[in-house]
Amino acid sequence: MKKIKPTKVLLHIVLAAFAVVQIYPLLFLLFFSLKDNNEIYSGNVMGLPKEFHWSNYQNALFNANVGHYLLNSIFVTLIVIVVSDILACMVSYAIARMRVKANHIIKPFFSIGLMIPLHAVLLPVFIMLRNLKMLDTYQAIIIPYIAFALPMAIFFMIGFFQVLPLELEESAFLDGCGIFRTFFTIILPLVKPALATISIFTFLSTWNEMMFAITFINSEKYRTLTVGIMQMVGQYTTDWGTMGAGLVVATLPTVVIYLLFSNQVQSGMVAGAVKG
């Protein structure tokens, strides 16, 4: 018989208890998204639903329009990821590999950007968008999101480009490649793992962003999930099930991506922290 140390048992109790604390609110959400109000009002708030009311989901997706908000969020997030990835790759390649004097200005320009909070630009960007008649459009959030995804992505990509061997460019140059062909056909394929990391980071911050979204977007047509859910509250406060179903739909994509790529997500989220 293997001896089991009491301290080890205690340790695992603590670890498991904390796991429950971290995961229970999500289960609570999942449970009440399947209940009807009768069940909640008659006292079963915390436990498993007695009956599974899948109609809550139907109601949330179609009557409360969460399906539409979901598509908007996917659309906005995809564009932001693709554009900011491309722009960030170009800039960080230039900063990390090219020998041009302007680097002394361009590099700090984006590093300072890491420190700028969204609050500080909220009103001026709002006024700018209003003057351009661009409030309440997809661009109204897509452009600021791209801008604010850049510093982090550039910061991370520079580190990645710097460690590539210089022979890559040397041999490409000897083969007669120009800088653009070298960049697109030789360098870019090598940085795919780093791109995955920054894409995940951008995905999470764009998907979950709220301050810009609730300020720059109003009409039904352009609402992303965060705005949509904020607007849903008034109408569905007392309808726990539908509200819960909407919240589950908003969360599901993130959780699925996390469960599929948990290692990349974890390294993506701490990438900036550990290096900086």
Added chain:
Amino acid sequence: MQKMLGNKKAYWIFVIPAFVIYLVMAFVPIAMSGYYSTMQWDGIGEKIFIGIDNYLKLIKNEAFLLSARNSLILAIASIIGQLIPALFFALVLARKVKGEKVYRTIYFIPVLLSTVVIGQLFLKIYNPDYGALNALLQSFGFQGQDWLGDKRFVLASSLFPIVWQYIGYHMLILYTGIKSVPADIYEAAQIDGANERQMAFHVTIPLIKSTMKVSLTFAVIGSLKLFDLIWVLTKGGPLHASEVPSTLMYTSIFSRMEYGMGSAMAIFIVLECLFFYFLIEKCFKVENITY
């Protein structure tokens, strides 16, 4: 070679698009915020230059002082409530416990959730009539409370979710830091007869000071910038009891149309973040360790 990597035209083609978009969306607006903060302006009428009057009014404004105090309380709560458990769990998980990966994965889940979702979820947990918290209390024979409506509880109730959400984030930062310490250092300590606790306090913690500083900086600056969760839960109420600077900024601008005053608050938040950033840098000067 130099011809290729020193190609100025190519350089600017790579840099210009991102440079322009970032200049227009971040640097120009910051300057505009600074400019607006010296004006008395309702967003529609004439701007009147009033110098630093907005800032002078700000430091005498009770609601604002309360909001600044609340954000400092949150910063302290985050340091105690996030960093200490995060360090504990990071130390434990990095020492190859059974189920290390499962625990790590679970602990990190709250970090991924949108604040809107967490806020709505906690509105349901705190609901005075049917909420989970009151149901739990009542099952033990205690009385339920109006957690977000009562001035006595609202601050603690609205700060709790944010502290809870990011424990896993700091855990992972510290865990990654601990994992980057080479294993032979532990082996050497073990040969010298150090037990787990001694190793944690005398080997690991001194070696991950720079990671701990990063965690500390994030916890403090994140607290000073907090907006989303308070906005979803209380919008700063009741009677400013759960107000933080960014929610007050938001209502000043978009409900009371005080564009100048709101901008002064925005600039205040930026300066406050910078101040604490440099304060932490200065107080915890650590040399980078290379192995």
